[in-house]
Amino acid sequence: MNQPAPPPLPDDPSTAYFWEGTRAGELRILRCRSCGFYVHMPRPVCRNCQSMDLAGEKVSGKATLYAFTETHKAFHPFFVSRVPYLLATVELAEQPHLHFLTNLVGIAEADVRIGMQLEVAFEELSPEIVIPVFRPVAAMAEGSVAS
Amino acid sequence: MTVRTSNRRVAIVGVGYSQVARNSGLSERHHAAQAAIAALADAGLKAGDIDGVGTWGGDAVDFAWMMGFDRLKWSLNVGVSPAFITPAYHAVQAVAAGHADTVMAFRIMMQQPSSAALAAGGAMLGAPNPGDTQWQYPYGDFSPTQWAGLLMNRYMHESDCTEEHFAKFAEVQRNWALLNDNALQREALSAEQYLSMPYITKPLRILDCDYPCDSGSAVIFTTEERARDLQQPAVFVDAMALSAIHDMNFEILPDMVRTSPAHCAELLWSRTGLKPSDVSTAHLYDGFSVITLQWLEALGLCPPGQAGPFVAEGNTSLGGKVPTNTDGGAINVGRRHGANFCIEAVKQLRGQCGARQVEGADVSVWANAVGPFSGAMLLTKD
Ligand SMILES: [Zn+2]
Numbered sequence: 177m178n179q180p181a182p183p184p185l186p187d188d189p190s191t192a193y194f195w196e197g198t199r200a201g202e203l204r205i206l207r208c209r210s211c212g213f214y215v216h217m218p219r220p221v222c223r224n225c226q227s228m229d230l231a232g233e234k235v236s237g238k239a240t241l242y243a244f245t246e247t248h249k250a251f252h253p254f255f256v257s258r259v260p261y262l263l264a265t266v267e268l269a270e271q272p273h274l275h276f277l278t279n280l281v282g283i284a285e286a287d288v289r290i291g292m293q294l295e296v297a298f299e300e301l302s303p304e305i306v307i308p309v310f311r312p313v314a315a316m317a318e319g320s321v322a323s
Numbered sequence: 324m325t326v327r328t329s330n331r332r333v334a335i336v337g338v339g340y341s342q343v344a345r346n347s348g349l350s351e352r353h354h355a356a357q358a359a360i361a362a363l364a365d366a367g368l369k370a371g372d373i374d375g376v377g378t379w380g381g382d383a384v385d386f387a388w389m390m391g392f393d394r395l396k397w398s399l400n401v402g403v404s405p406a407f408i409t410p411a412y413h414a415v416q417a418v419a420a421g422h423a424d425t426v427m428a429f430r431i432m433m434q435q436p437s438s439a440a441l442a443a444g445g446a447m448l449g450a451p452n453p454g455d456t457q458w459q460y461p462y463g464d465f466s467p468t469q470w471a472g473l474l475m476n477r478y479m480h481e482s483d484c485t486e487e488h489f490a491k492f493a494e495v496q497r498n499w500a501l502l503n504d505n506a507l508q509r510e511a512l513s514a515e516q517y518l519s520m521p522y523i524t525k526p527l528r529i530l531d532c533d534y535p536c537d538s539g540s541a542v543i544f545t546t547e548e549r550a551r552d553l554q555q556p557a558v559f560v561d562a563m564a565l566s567a568i569h570d571m572n573f574e575i576l577p578d579m580v581r582t583s584p585a586h587c588a589e590l591l592w593s594r595t596g597l598k599p600s601d602v603s604t605a606h607l608y609d610g611f612s613v614i615t616l617q618w619l620e621a622l623g624l625c626p627p628g629q630a631g632p633f634v635a636e637g638n639t640s641l642g643g644k645v646p647t648n649t650d651g652g653a654i655n656v657g658r659r660h661g662a663n664f665c666i667e668a669v670k671q672l673r674g675q676c677g678a679r680q681v682e683g684a685d686v687s688v689w690a691n692a693v694g695p696f697s698g699a700m701l702l703t704k705d
Contacts, residue, residue, distance in 0.1 A: 183456075188457065216575070242477065243579055245527070251465035251466045275575035275577065277458055279463070290477065307461045
């Protein structure tokens with residue numbers, strides 16, 4: 177039996193910056209060119225200064241864990257073989273409360289601690305869909321030693 | 324020139340449910356008609372007395388024509404919003420302003436597909452903002468149980484609440500349901516049984532979720548003057564509030580503990596002479612159990628961070644300080660999307676709750692939703 181396909185991306189030119197970024201190994205977040213405020217999820221206007229001049233910009237990929245949950249039930253065919261998996265809300269280092277929903281990888285649920293330091297990594301779901309996921313900074317260091 | 328409005332005192336005079344059931348096989352119109360007929364009978368009103376309709380689910384004008392209501396002076400269809408409180412809130416405003424005299428507010432809710440159907444690929448849950456799903460679906464985020472799991476974990480991190488407290492909450496709510504003939508879940512449940520259930524989105528278990536079903540609920544609002552001539556003891560709207568603090572992306576709320584209910588409660592108490600200590604019964608949304616705990620704290624019914632121990636110590640049970648969700652909550656009576664909290668509050672204030680009646684109940688608060696948006700209403704006896 178074929179592995180079911182991941183959920184397709186919508187045809188949305190306004191978010192191409194993000195998906196082109198992940199395919200190039202960069203996490204890009206929409207940023208206001210007038211005041212420097214980061215806006216996620218993307219919107220056509222900056223909620224800090226109401227400028228409509230925004231563009232995707234590479235961020236550091238450093239984050240702090242704000243919340244997590246381990247999903248045990250699959251809600252889509254692609255995820256049947258992936259449960260349980262960790263869904264996490266992380267605060268990106270660039271701005272207070274700049275929350276990003278992601279998967280937490282390289283750690284068991286029992287070891288996860290809210291407030292832990294995380295680093296971005298990239299996972300290819302399909303040639304088109306590369307997602308930024310986050311893993312503990314320590315695991316990142318071990319990974320680089322091994323490679 | 325200004326719009327002419329009155330400032331009339333508003334009462335609830337009739338409440339009704341459809342034949343609530345799992346996969347009832349009935350249409351939205353069936354559920355609306357059954358709930359409307361029940362609410363009219365409860366009030367002792369005729370269909371022709373209704374001159375305003377608001378609904379979430381189905382169409383207000385369609386329901387009015389189907390039911391033989393009077394020509395409408397006011398109507399409203401609401402979409403994604405804080406559950407039943409939205410049509411109810413605006414119905415109160417329409418009557419208070421004098422733009423309609425006797426208004427019916429509906430919530431018609433059809434059962435959503437099961438997680439098994441979703442996993443098999445035969446169904447998808449609706450998304451409030453389809454464009455935003457590209458930041459959710461690729462990570463396997465599809466179901467409200469997932470943001471609820473995030474909120475639960477963050478809440479436990481910031482408070483004294485533990486999984487054992489959620490277990491006690493489930494037991495307390497079920498104990499209320501055992502006193503309610505209309506509850507769908509009526510088997511005794513212990514905290515130990517709760518803890519033996521598998522996780523859906525750890526720490527969330529199935530008994531933290533409202534019970535999916537098809538339901539129709541209707542509530543009739545009218546003026547104080549008319550209410551005094553009707554057959555039921557009138558229940559008055561003392562104060563109400565709606566709040567919205569964020570778009571619909573629960574998963575990235577800046578603060579998952581002090582969400583919209585904190586703002587809503589502040590608004591509510593600023594609009595009344597009553598205080599949290601005056602509340603006889605509370606009816607607080609339990610789409611997920613953590614929501615009720617957030618509301619207990621937001622409304623000042625218990626100290627911040629203490630809702631878990633507060634429930635476990637019996638304060639929300641029959642005979643407790645603040646009897647809460649006395650019908651058993653939507654976890655047990657089935658998903659009526661907030662309307663059951665309004666209807667149960669009315670029945671407590673009328674003194675019609677039988678074995679689960681809270682003696683001397685004279686002030687009740689009911690509240691809906693969490694996270695981005697919410698609403699609350701304070702009701703009193705005459
Ligand atoms: Zn700006």
